[in-house]
Amino acid sequence: MSQIRDPIREGLTRGWQVLGGALGTVPEKVVCDVAIVGSGAGAGITAELLAKAGLKVVMIEEGPLKSSTDFHQKESEAYPQLYQESAARKTEDKAINILQGRCVGGSTTVNWTSSFRTPGPTLQFWQENFGLADYSVEALAPYFAQAEKRLNILPWLTPPNENNDLLRRGAAKLGIQAATISRNVKGCWNIGSCGLGCPTNAKQSMLVTTIPAALDLGAQLLTETRVESFELANGKVTALHCRSVMPNGAPALAGRAQSATKVVAKHYVLAGGAINSPGVLLRSGAPDPHGLLGARTFLHPVVMSSAVFAQKVEAWNGAPQTIYSDHFLATQAIDGPIGYKLEAPPLHPIIFASTVPGMGQSQQELLKTFPNNHTLLALLRDGFHSESRGGKVKLRGDGSAVLDYPLTGYVMDGARRALLSMMEIQFAAGARQVLPLHEMAQPYTSWVQARDALNALPMKPMLTKVVSAHVMGGCGLAGQEKLGVIRPDGVHWQLENLSIHDGSIFPTSIGANPQLSIYGTVNRLAQGLARRLTGLDVALA
Template sequence: MSQLQDPIRDGLQRGWKVLGGALGPAPAKIVCDVAIVGSGAGAGVTAELLAKAGLSVVMVEEGPLKSSSDFNQKESEAYPQLYQESAARKTEDKAINILQGRCVGGSTTVNWTSSFRTPAATLKYWQDEFGLADYNVKALAPYFAQAEKRLNILPWLTAPNENNDLLRRGAAKLNIQAAAISRNVKGCWNLGSCGLGCPTNAKQSMLVTTIPAALDLGAQLLTEMQVERFELANGKVTALYCKNVMPNGAPAQTERGQTATKIIAKHYVLAGGAINSPAVLLRSGAPDPHGWLGARTFLHPVVMSSAVFSQKVEAWNGAPQTIYTDHFLNTQAIDGPIGYKLEAPPLHPVIFASTVPGMGQSQRDLLKTFPNNHTLLALLRDGFHEQSRGGQVRLRGDGSAVLAYPLTDYVMDGARRALLSMMEIQFAAGALQVLPLHEMAQSYTTWPQARDAVNALPMKPMLTKMVSAHVMGGCGLAGQEKLGVTRPDGVHWQLENLSIHDGSIFPTSIGANPQLSVYGTANRLAQGLVSKLTGRAVALA
């Protein structure tokens, strides 16, 4: 793998304008047409389109610039280098662990490539509840199609690995429909280490697609630079202030003593991801007349069930997520009892050991089953019910962001039903024993035993293991100012030269892995922004 071409190192040698960290300090002041906060899904798409239109663009990324030469499939290096808080970011009460990228390319660099268009039921709810008439399947379709072509998003035609096929086989035994997941890959080696950075550049993340394209067109990238705040005056952003940080996010100081950079732009795009984007606006004292800033932040809370099979599963091998079922979404009214999507995640030693319950001998016994272990996860579709209003992004005393997310009885009822569904599928697939990830659960050897036990478990935060890799909301879109933070065209309701182009603008959760929803939506919003700023028409190609 070390002999593979590294497009990032090649670009740097060609003279890309990249500063920060080992690449050199940024100047004290930068003037440009558009400043973009972040470098993930929304930022990358936006940067390519703006640069293609001839605008001078500066991207600001808090994390480091890493590339395929750095991706060695080691968890011990990937988590501290590529994730927020070393893959240990948590909600305020520590009840939910949150995986978010923190590197150039953002979460697109470390996600598992699962790609779904925004479900029609989700869009219909946005139209009805948030006045987003133009957010419908027909209007968004061409923007999704462009993103899919640009990022090679196609159904995964290779046979699923055993980890995913167990979901397919178990569901089939119960007459539950399962289907293949589309993936944004090209020439994939089927290694299974997508979450640790792709060492072959097969994953078509922003790191190897839109960001290189923007840099080739003259855009600038500042890495290891944390955005502190916007300067605001008269309903506009007048400047952006950012500071040097270490690769781990700690404050840094350059040899010259310069630690801060001021960026003055005609227009600003906030695309730091849900949690970080609302936090920037909160630190900036942004107007929030209706109290929506940071509110309605959603997580697709995830519960999991771990099973042991007689055969080797080796869930770290092969494409990580290729089979899913929406049976438990489609059989629930969108505003009824919470529905959930089932998928089979990859397993790696550190993430497995830190997720399963137990300690001492019981954990040792469980870890010994690792090669034969199969885990299912359920993404709970939050945000569509009065008792599922999401969380609130807040600032700690030092200005850092934290998400308070209440796990209501409504959500926990869905967690119990999801555990039951996953266990039944695993037993149907031939599991020898199944362990729902709950501190008071044990390994069960029959479906009736497991069903009765889980029905009796107290479904409480901290006892029920909860994780998330999908943060959405906090700067929600709305057709009326009183219903959200962001206008339908992506512009902040009260700040005329600030757009928001990331998952924070979703008024609910998506109900599916959200990366393609961000790509498609940002594509549409960025094309509109280009037209507004230049009068030109550009598109992803």
């Protein structure tokens, strides 16, 4: 794909201020107006807006700077280069595998482009339970609209691939409504390798939109640089301390680069993502008078059902997620039994083989069906019930952050219902066999057989396969200090020059893929921050 421009390499040639790793030694001390920890959805939006306001901005990213030239559609390259813990980050008990980005652009560089505004029922719950009176559909709408225009978020008009159309057809036969997903793409080639980094720069991630815009305005980017902790005094952050790391996150080799860096700023924005952002604050000994830091960290726990069809599905080919169903959210009271959103994920060999159950001959037989395989996933909407309090970010002995996430009976009841729903849809779409991803399950050849078998299976962690690509909460927004870590304007309740602008600010899970929720909410917070720091009104363009 040599004919495709690489805007990152072009920017580096123009003289962008980017240091770290092979791009140059990071100095011992950096001074700026605003230091932004991270480079994902919240960091990118914030960096562009603050740079537009004329502030000297420095972004600090633990992962490497990779671009379209480096994206070869190979899982063996993408996972270790672009994901936290080589796409194998897990909860403390190893019961849930978590996909999170660890590169410039963060998870926006590797996500599947699904874009939903924060659902109205979620915002209403926040208003009623967390004192967020101004977090309404109407109040956020203009900020969502700006983000959607800036990132080309539009309904996907190309016909869905077979993988997604099976969800549409199966749901239609059962009278279940399904709809088209909006995507943040421009000139998409419909290749299907979004999760491995977009080789054509069609995905409008932070990597090719807000971060280049900020760098063109004079912002600085430090890559392969891990933020260890904040230095705190008298209710303020006085500095942050960083350390150089290798592209895979290991400590930098002696002599390869400056090992330690101190960044001094007037204001600090923490946007390292849920798990990492609470981790930085915990390592810093940040004030936490109400014991809320790292608590109420939410996933969308995901369960999956794998089906085999007579025809080729080729779930790796074409736009990855373009059809969804909210039927099992809309028909479920938000504070009742857990509801779930249905989507059809793409399949690639390593992710498929490492997710499906079994070993030896049984797994070999399943892997043979790969071209004809179709998988549905259910995003469980956690955080709205007294029995769904999510998890807690803690520190390991070495200071690294880990998420403790108990899978309660309440959540696992939802997992059982979601698996039943997905299997029924797959059989309605014409599946020859269906396998719910559970270690004790077998391939089933009829809906009645599958239903009866699943109802008899124990829904327990480690037996039921649970994954997630969405981490939220741990530094929650609230209108009162006793209810959250940060104020409604994004500023830390106890640290006056620290804002948090990422998915960790959500008081519950979103109930939908969260990237647009981060874009819209942080757009509002960052505009307010720019106004307070400079007196200027800036907006995404």
